[in-house]
Amino acid sequence: MFLVQRLTHHSLGIALAAATALLAQPAQAQNYPVTPTQRDTANQVAQRGVALAELAQNAPDSYTVKSGDTLWGISGLFLARPWRWPELWGMNLQDIRNPHLIFPGQQLFLHKDGGRATLSARSPVGADGLATVRVSPRVRASSLAESALPTLQPSAIEPFLTEALVVEENTLQNAPRIVATREQRVMLAKGDRAYARGSAEYPLAPVQGAQPPGYRVVRNAVALKDPISGEVLGYEAYYLGKAVLLQGEGTREISDKDGKTTVEVVPASMNVVAAKEEIRVGDRLLPEPPPELASYVPHAPARAIDGRVVSIYGSGITNTNAAQSQVVAINKGTRDGLERGHVLTVLSDGGQLVDSTDPGKAMMKLPDENNGTLMVFRTFERVSYGLILDIQSGVKVGDRLVTPR
Incomplete structure (x- = not known):
């Protein structure tokens, strides 16, 4: 499907309306679902934005989407918790009708006001209250049906869809x-x-x-x-x-x-x-089972999950540590409510040690610490496979996996 758009020296409102229509067109071709819960959350966030505390530490004021970007990566640029997908979509609600349809070349702007933040495709306004947009008459023709950004790089998961x-x-x-x-x-x-x-x-x-x-x-x-x-x-x-x-x-x-x-x-x-x-x-x-045509929308489980890492896929050695972009099997599956796209926090075991300052030499159990993030991409009844998205230190068999806070 080819979309043709002609930009002239019209008002900003016309240009933005055309941009919105352009983004909305491939939705049927992609056919990625937006759940009612995601839509409700997005509507709420679109009204009030998100707290500044929810932003990533070095969130940029603006960002131009590039070829090779992923939705997870862009979420991580702006949000401290990238799996909060509906919030990112909600901050773009007026310009991006579907959270799966973000394209290279689109520019995103971060607005902060009254302790809240919003993200949109509209540039900041100038002193006269109007945005400054420089355009020249031209005709563009491009196929957008297959150009929407993937959630993650396909190469990170595709091999395991046929192997695990x-x-x-x-x-x-x-x-x-x-x-x-x-x-x-x-x-x-x-x-x-x-x-x-x-x-x-x-x-x-x-x-x-x-x-x-x-x-x-x-x-x-x-x-x-x-x-x-x-x-x-x-x-x-x-x-x-x-x-x-x-x-x-x-x-x-x-x-x-x-x-x-x-x-x-x-x-x-x-x-x-x-x-x-x-x-x-x-x-x-x-x-050979039929091929899976799956989309992955990272989101936290609705219920509390407390699981464990069962094995590091393909290692064959129980004491191997898994790093970023590796796959692990976990002891929770569909019977526990896990589904594709669920994000879990990886905890590192705090370990036990003797309190050397205590005359009685009491044993202590140090708190488990947040070690990274994992996304479930394939589920069975009692076992699931997850991709390690980010990690601080290696993941090993027995490490805990919990619902993100």
């Missing part, structure tokens, strides 16, 4: 398995041929239609245990790559010289189309 997978205990045991390779190769890589056998639950049936079915290649379902209760919350299947089914498995009858008939198994033919690591005989196959 929590299954039940027996799922991998009953899943199809790779049984042989061409020319008896030990390892398989992208482009190699593999042969596989299915099971009663997951048969590798003959291919129907023009599009061959896809499978994830996985190995070693590792138990995810609650660090407090020891309960097994699920099994994390280690992702290796992807394969497509070229020909389903079957059988054939052969006869020996005495006329005795024997039935032989003919395994299914698979083509490896992606490989994160080498694939080998014995690795398992799970049906």
